[in-house]
Amino acid sequence: MPRDGSGGSSSSGTGANGGGDGAGGLRPMDAEQLRECGHRMVDFVADYYKSIETFPVLSQVQPGYLKKLLPDTAPSKPDTLEALFDDIREKIIPGVTHWQSPNYFAYYPCNSSTAGFLGEMLSAAFNIVGFSWITSPAATELEVIVLDWFAKMLKLPSQFLSTALGGGVIQGTASEAVLVVLLAARDRTLRRHGKTSFEKLVVYASDQTHSALQKACQIAGIFSENLRVLKADKNKNYAIAPQDVIAAISTDMSSGLIPFFICATVGTTSSSAVDPLTELGQIAKAHDMWLHIDAAYAGSACICPEYRHHLNGVEEADSFNMNAHKWFLTNFDCSLLWVKDRSYLIQSLSTNPEFLKNKFQASQANSVFDFKDWQIPLGRRFRSLKLWMVLRLYGVENLQSYIRKHIELAKHFEQLVISDSRFEVVTPRTFSLVCFRLLPLTSDQDNGRKLNYDLMDAANSSGNIFISHTVLSGKFVLRFAVGAPLTEEQHIFAAWKLLQDLATRVLGSS
């Protein structure tokens, strides 16, 4: 079929059904049809990015909107690609919240990039299931190599490299990363203390730790009363206080409980606080506990020499995690986990059924890794491709500049907030997140909660920007996280102008 160069529209009406209505049956993977349809989709996607600023950043639809637009049952006959594109434009896109918009400042970023997108395409094309080395050696080997590269970029201790007893692996999310190391630590402890010690196992973290830890504990069967959520130190910008951890461990041990796991964070979700890794590492070592470091967001910044000091102490950790899909231009999902001793992961997560046995397998030779034994699921995508392509097509120096640029933009925003006396910066900025709020009027009953909620809601309802919130020491705080790939200086200024105007309005009506 000839290639249609008209940029996203086609009058041929050819679908992807490959003449599937005839007796010859469906040909769902015809190379020339893939080529034609693929080119049309590339144009559709490029046009989407070109016009991304015309959409409300936060989708403005109401619950149930799509049910009214789609039929109740699947179609029995095929439709054309053109009809599908129409539906995407008219029905799907209004319900999309545009994480790639330059005006997206909510939660933390989730970066797409040309290199990452190309990597996703290639991975979807091979469509392999890389559970064992043999099912696509390149998938396992590229992952090992690229995670070693990345460990060196972060200057992780050499024990985290695959050439030592450790190694890196791509998980889907930071939630899965903390779960698998929690399981490894749980089982290591149970082997020492007997498995009926289950109800005595205790986990330590701060109240700023991501909810993924709580969820991991629920899944792993850690008793809910044995998750010690210690109040973070307001005077240390919401980092955990080591003496509080020591005190809690001491109390628990005197009650006959078994402390086994500490989760530290570099760049908490609420305010990008950095826990004191070295002290926590010493505590973990003294009590034979597992120390995990969650640097899901801020890990990316640590490839820059001037931010690397935030990882000082990682040498004491048992595991370390950062999300390349957040602020590192690698499309979601791509969460990087390194462990110092891979055998603990494998002991907790391996199974070896007959139907997967082969002459190249991890349990038979030390020459290969079977990543199925390092993760929750059996199947896994070829995710190392996109990370490799990001590193190859951009290079480390450009990636460092990319991070620095966002931090500079966040600094500008912070300065703008400081320059308007109606606002306050709630915690000092460390990376590219600014935590701020509109100061409540003296007569305010709820310490500015409604005021700031209204400001956020007005901003998000305008469609012009998307920001999110948290609560710190009872204050309702607005979060402005810079990090979308398309964000430039003018977007920061426009966002600030909008927030100033809306502040005037909400202050006026309060």
Add this chain to the structure above:
Amino acid sequence: MPRDGSGGSSSSGTGANGGGDGAGGLRPMDAEQLRECGHRMVDFVADYYKSIETFPVLSQVQPGYLKKLLPDTAPSKPDTLEALFDDIREKIIPGVTHWQSPNYFAYYPCNSSTAGFLGEMLSAAFNIVGFSWITSPAATELEVIVLDWFAKMLKLPSQFLSTALGGGVIQGTASEAVLVVLLAARDRTLRRHGKTSFEKLVVYASDQTHSALQKACQIAGIFSENLRVLKADKNKNYAIAPQDVIAAISTDMSSGLIPFFICATVGTTSSSAVDPLTELGQIAKAHDMWLHIDAAYAGSACICPEYRHHLNGVEEADSFNMNAHKWFLTNFDCSLLWVKDRSYLIQSLSTNPEFLKNKFQASQANSVFDFKDWQIPLGRRFRSLKLWMVLRLYGVENLQSYIRKHIELAKHFEQLVISDSRFEVVTPRTFSLVCFRLLPLTSDQDNGRKLNYDLMDAANSSGNIFISHTVLSGKFVLRFAVGAPLTEEQHIFAAWKLLQDLATRVLGSS
């Protein structure tokens, strides 16, 4: 940048770095650059599919091959897309096992298709993280709608629909599906019996059940001695015998244990056996246990009326799972899970941190689903797009023909095996998997293990086909699973001719 229509090669040497070497910084998501590079990748992928039969199906590289070809550290400067394509051709593809080859017959299939590929592209382009409804309403709503469509295609009882108390959700894999329902069932039981009953919880399945169940038990903290792996009934084609389950439950209850979970399979991994759902459902109901049905592979066949009877009894189940990424043309990963009562999932898997609270959230209104509470991770991709596109672009009738064609091809292969007296079909074929082996010579010491291993190894080492194996009643059995999208009659005949020729060779040398 002008579009290059020359079909995969470009002399411009433009990378995806967007002039990132200048002081202006990296522009990693420029729409026109995405367009140009995207078109080149489409051509690369189409050319790959065009030439897919020229590659060895099973990669023939040796462990460590890639480390010798790539540098030890990440590049500091960007490289061109052309250089990257060269590396993919020369270094990556030799290490790929070609799951999309028409000569791929190993394990179970993992389908790619034009529609699925386009869905992956669009999902990677939006690159949203759909943990809550608000983070992209279309992602949640399309998933709800398409899973309801699919439930109707499978004629699942109406309780499994989102409009009742149940609903469907896309998991990554069948492993995650069985894990989340095991957790839901575990916690439901612990709420009734007290959480210190942990060590008394017992799970039942056959020795043909996928290893994912064992792994889920390890993760959920079910004691290993409490996983009852009952020997499947050879006379029922390796289905579980209900009376064995009843006996085991009775023994366990008299020991004070708490039976709480049965995992049934429709289409086991070794031999596509079908467990008796109705009887297992009655047993589960009588003892207030959770019944999960794993139809990861064979579920696709059940959209055809003539195969739907294999799901009879599903009305007794609490949860049902099938993988659209196996035999349903939806690129990996896309595992569909339905539950009869979603509240159990949500009770086990929800967390509600401040930074994710919003005015449209599941815990505040019943009008939306927040799928973060139905799965292990927090983040999730927009996976419903690709399933929707497969259904729209092919239509249910074509998809039924697609399944029927593969089953016909498997029937042909089975007939070919029967026609050669040196071979035997080990279990009757039910769907598109044929279990067979070369009959051992009378003097054979190991009942044909070495003979069949050698046959498989010779076939896979030839690069012409890829098959896998299992063990049934001590017999080493070869598995020939038809289901790759490109497989046609001529591939079946060629595979059989190869196996016959190699049989002559291995029989001659044994």
